[in-house]
Amino acid sequence: MSHWQQLTEFVVRLPHRAGELARLTAQLRAAKVEILSYYGPTEGRSADGFHIIPADAEQFREFAAKIGLGTWEESCFHITGEYRGGDLVGTLDAISQEGINIQFVNAFEFGGHMGILIWVDDADVDRLTKLLSVV
Incomplete structure:
Protein backbone atom coordinates (compact mmCIF):
# COMPACT_ATOMS: atom_id res chain seq x y z
CA MET A 1 0.00 0.00 0.00
CA SER A 2 1.29 3.45 -0.89
CA HIS A 3 1.31 6.51 1.32
CA TRP A 4 1.18 10.05 -0.01
CA GLN A 5 1.55 13.53 1.39
CA GLN A 6 1.48 17.03 0.00
CA LEU A 7 4.74 18.83 0.70
CA THR A 8 6.23 22.24 0.11
CA GLU A 9 9.27 22.68 -2.10
CA PHE A 10 11.44 25.73 -1.51
CA VAL A 11 13.54 27.13 -4.35
CA VAL A 12 16.57 29.20 -3.36
CA ARG A 13 19.10 31.12 -5.40
CA LEU A 14 22.68 30.85 -4.27
CA PRO A 15 25.68 32.85 -5.43
CA HIS A 16 27.65 31.03 -8.14
CA ARG A 17 30.75 30.57 -6.00
CA ALA A 18 32.54 27.49 -4.78
CA GLY A 19 31.37 26.41 -1.33
CA GLU A 20 27.95 28.11 -1.27
CA LEU A 21 25.99 24.86 -1.43
CA ALA A 22 28.26 23.25 1.17
CA ARG A 23 27.76 26.27 3.46
CA LEU A 24 23.97 26.09 3.15
CA THR A 25 24.00 22.34 3.76
CA ALA A 26 26.10 22.79 6.91
CA GLN A 27 23.68 25.47 8.16
CA LEU A 28 20.72 23.15 7.55
CA ARG A 29 22.45 20.36 9.48
CA ALA A 30 23.35 22.68 12.37
CA ALA A 31 19.72 23.86 12.56
CA LYS A 32 18.54 20.22 12.48
CA VAL A 33 16.35 20.86 9.44
CA GLU A 34 15.46 17.45 8.00
CA ILE A 35 15.61 17.43 4.21
CA LEU A 36 13.67 14.87 2.15
CA SER A 37 14.94 16.00 -1.26
CA TYR A 38 17.66 18.39 -2.32
CA TYR A 39 18.63 18.97 -5.94
CA GLY A 40 19.64 21.55 -8.48
CA PRO A 41 20.34 23.82 -9.99
CA THR A 42 17.59 23.46 -12.56
CA GLU A 43 16.55 25.59 -15.47
CA GLY A 44 13.25 26.00 -17.24
CA ARG A 45 10.77 25.29 -14.45
CA SER A 46 9.65 28.13 -12.22
CA ALA A 47 13.16 29.59 -12.15
CA ASP A 48 16.78 28.60 -11.85
CA GLY A 49 17.78 27.57 -8.36
CA PHE A 50 18.36 24.84 -5.85
CA HIS A 51 15.27 22.93 -4.80
CA ILE A 52 14.80 21.84 -1.21
CA ILE A 53 11.93 19.76 0.16
CA PRO A 54 12.04 19.73 3.95
CA ALA A 55 10.15 17.34 6.21
CA ASP A 56 8.74 20.37 8.07
CA ALA A 57 7.93 23.39 5.88
CA GLU A 58 7.37 25.77 8.81
CA GLN A 59 10.74 24.85 10.34
CA PHE A 60 12.40 25.58 6.99
CA ARG A 61 10.57 28.94 6.68
CA GLU A 62 11.87 29.92 10.13
CA PHE A 63 15.39 28.78 9.22
CA ALA A 64 15.34 30.75 5.96
CA ALA A 65 14.05 33.90 7.69
CA LYS A 66 16.69 33.63 10.41
CA ILE A 67 19.59 33.51 7.93
CA GLY A 68 18.02 35.92 5.43
CA LEU A 69 17.62 33.31 2.70
CA GLY A 70 15.16 34.34 0.00
CA THR A 71 12.90 31.53 -1.18
CA TRP A 72 9.78 30.85 -3.16
CA GLU A 73 7.47 27.92 -2.65
CA GLU A 74 5.68 25.34 -4.74
CA SER A 75 3.45 22.43 -3.76
Whole structure:
Protein backbone atom coordinates (compact mmCIF):
# COMPACT_ATOMS: atom_id res chain seq x y z
CA MET A 1 0.00 0.00 0.00
CA SER A 2 1.29 3.45 -0.89
CA HIS A 3 1.31 6.51 1.32
CA TRP A 4 1.18 10.05 -0.01
CA GLN A 5 1.55 13.53 1.39
CA GLN A 6 1.48 17.03 0.00
CA LEU A 7 4.74 18.83 0.70
CA THR A 8 6.23 22.24 0.11
CA GLU A 9 9.27 22.68 -2.10
CA PHE A 10 11.44 25.73 -1.51
CA VAL A 11 13.54 27.13 -4.35
CA VAL A 12 16.57 29.20 -3.36
CA ARG A 13 19.10 31.12 -5.40
CA LEU A 14 22.68 30.85 -4.27
CA PRO A 15 25.68 32.85 -5.43
CA HIS A 16 27.65 31.03 -8.14
CA ARG A 17 30.75 30.57 -6.00
CA ALA A 18 32.54 27.49 -4.78
CA GLY A 19 31.37 26.41 -1.33
CA GLU A 20 27.95 28.11 -1.27
CA LEU A 21 25.99 24.86 -1.43
CA ALA A 22 28.26 23.25 1.17
CA ARG A 23 27.76 26.27 3.46
CA LEU A 24 23.97 26.09 3.15
CA THR A 25 24.00 22.34 3.76
CA ALA A 26 26.10 22.79 6.91
CA GLN A 27 23.68 25.47 8.16
CA LEU A 28 20.72 23.15 7.55
CA ARG A 29 22.45 20.36 9.48
CA ALA A 30 23.35 22.68 12.37
CA ALA A 31 19.72 23.86 12.56
CA LYS A 32 18.54 20.22 12.48
CA VAL A 33 16.35 20.86 9.44
CA GLU A 34 15.46 17.45 8.00
CA ILE A 35 15.61 17.43 4.21
CA LEU A 36 13.67 14.87 2.15
CA SER A 37 14.94 16.00 -1.26
CA TYR A 38 17.66 18.39 -2.32
CA TYR A 39 18.63 18.97 -5.94
CA GLY A 40 19.64 21.55 -8.48
CA PRO A 41 20.34 23.82 -9.99
CA THR A 42 17.59 23.46 -12.56
CA GLU A 43 16.55 25.59 -15.47
CA GLY A 44 13.25 26.00 -17.24
CA ARG A 45 10.77 25.29 -14.45
CA SER A 46 9.65 28.13 -12.22
CA ALA A 47 13.16 29.59 -12.15
CA ASP A 48 16.78 28.60 -11.85
CA GLY A 49 17.78 27.57 -8.36
CA PHE A 50 18.36 24.84 -5.85
CA HIS A 51 15.27 22.93 -4.80
CA ILE A 52 14.80 21.84 -1.21
CA ILE A 53 11.93 19.76 0.16
CA PRO A 54 12.04 19.73 3.95
CA ALA A 55 10.15 17.34 6.21
CA ASP A 56 8.74 20.37 8.07
CA ALA A 57 7.93 23.39 5.88
CA GLU A 58 7.37 25.77 8.81
CA GLN A 59 10.74 24.85 10.34
CA PHE A 60 12.40 25.58 6.99
CA ARG A 61 10.57 28.94 6.68
CA GLU A 62 11.87 29.92 10.13
CA PHE A 63 15.39 28.78 9.22
CA ALA A 64 15.34 30.75 5.96
CA ALA A 65 14.05 33.90 7.69
CA LYS A 66 16.69 33.63 10.41
CA ILE A 67 19.59 33.51 7.93
CA GLY A 68 18.02 35.92 5.43
CA LEU A 69 17.62 33.31 2.70
CA GLY A 70 15.16 34.34 0.00
CA THR A 71 12.90 31.53 -1.18
CA TRP A 72 9.78 30.85 -3.16
CA GLU A 73 7.47 27.92 -2.65
CA GLU A 74 5.68 25.34 -4.74
CA SER A 75 3.45 22.43 -3.76
CA CYS A 76 4.51 18.92 -4.60
CA PHE A 77 3.33 15.43 -3.76
CA HIS A 78 5.42 12.64 -2.25
CA ILE A 79 4.25 9.06 -2.77
CA THR A 80 6.08 6.22 -1.00
CA GLY A 81 5.53 2.53 -0.62
CA GLU A 82 6.74 -0.97 -1.26
CA TYR A 83 8.03 -1.29 -4.82
CA ARG A 84 5.89 -3.34 -7.17
CA GLY A 85 6.74 -3.21 -10.85
CA GLY A 86 4.49 -0.81 -12.73
CA ASP A 87 3.71 1.55 -9.83
CA LEU A 88 5.07 4.58 -11.66
CA VAL A 89 3.18 3.76 -14.85
CA GLY A 90 -0.05 3.16 -12.93
CA THR A 91 0.31 6.40 -10.98
CA LEU A 92 1.05 8.49 -14.05
CA ASP A 93 -1.79 6.84 -15.97
CA ALA A 94 -4.32 7.55 -13.20
CA ILE A 95 -3.22 11.19 -13.12
CA SER A 96 -3.44 11.56 -16.90
CA GLN A 97 -6.90 9.96 -16.97
CA GLU A 98 -8.07 12.85 -14.77
CA GLY A 99 -6.62 15.39 -17.23
CA ILE A 100 -4.06 16.62 -14.69
CA ASN A 101 -0.91 18.11 -16.21
CA ILE A 102 2.35 16.97 -14.60
CA GLN A 103 5.06 19.65 -14.62
CA PHE A 104 7.86 17.48 -13.24
CA VAL A 105 8.34 14.01 -11.77
CA ASN A 106 11.21 12.36 -9.91
CA ALA A 107 10.87 8.65 -9.16
CA PHE A 108 13.25 6.16 -7.59
CA GLU A 109 13.42 2.62 -6.23
CA PHE A 110 15.82 1.42 -3.57
CA GLY A 111 15.86 -1.78 -1.56
CA GLY A 112 12.32 -2.80 -2.41
CA HIS A 113 10.81 0.62 -1.72
CA MET A 114 9.77 3.33 -4.14
CA GLY A 115 9.37 7.06 -3.94
CA ILE A 116 7.75 9.43 -6.40
CA LEU A 117 7.78 13.22 -6.25
CA ILE A 118 5.22 14.90 -8.50
CA TRP A 119 4.64 18.57 -9.32
CA VAL A 120 1.47 19.67 -11.11
CA ASP A 121 0.08 22.98 -12.35
CA ASP A 122 -1.24 25.13 -9.49
CA ALA A 123 -4.74 24.77 -10.91
CA ASP A 124 -4.47 20.97 -10.56
CA VAL A 125 -3.24 20.72 -6.94
CA ASP A 126 -6.71 20.23 -5.45
CA ARG A 127 -7.65 17.71 -8.15
CA LEU A 128 -4.53 15.63 -7.50
CA THR A 129 -5.16 15.78 -3.75
CA LYS A 130 -8.66 14.41 -4.34
CA LEU A 131 -7.39 11.70 -6.70
CA LEU A 132 -4.68 10.51 -4.32
CA SER A 133 -7.17 10.44 -1.46
CA VAL A 134 -9.25 7.76 -3.18
CA VAL A 135 -6.53 5.70 -4.87
